[in-house]
Amino acid sequence: MPNNINKKLRKVAGAINASDEQFKQLSNLADKYKNKSQGEIEEEMKRLIGGFSIAEKNNLIKKLQMLKQMTELLDTAQRRKIDMFIKLLSK
Incomplete structure (x- = not known):
């Protein structure tokens, strides 16, 4: 399964001209969250969002919308989780 995720990430990273470092960051994020429940991820997102400026929230929303595509x-x-993140950031 992890190899399949890395193949998909590599394909997407190539499509958006991501650097090797950006690909590594995407891969690390995928590994970090793959076994967490939606509730755990939502709680972590709420904690993180509290420190974001409006501009940072808007930037992240744009990136999540791109990822959803x-x-x-x-x-x-x-995709439902991404929708949840967008909703949390929009508050």
């Missing part, structure tokens, strides 16, 4: 990378449950 990469349908080959995400399944339905993951």
Whole structure:
């Protein structure tokens, strides 16, 4: 399974011209959150969002919307999580 995720990440990273370092960051994030429940991820997001400026929130929303468009990378449950993150950031 991790190899499959890395293949998908590598494909997306190539499509957006991501550097090796950016790909590594994407891969690390995927590993960090892959076994967490939606509740755990939501709580962590709430903690992080509290320190963001409005500009940072708007920037992150744009990036999440771009990620959501990469349908080959995400399944339905993951797209729902992205929607939840966007909702949290929009508050």
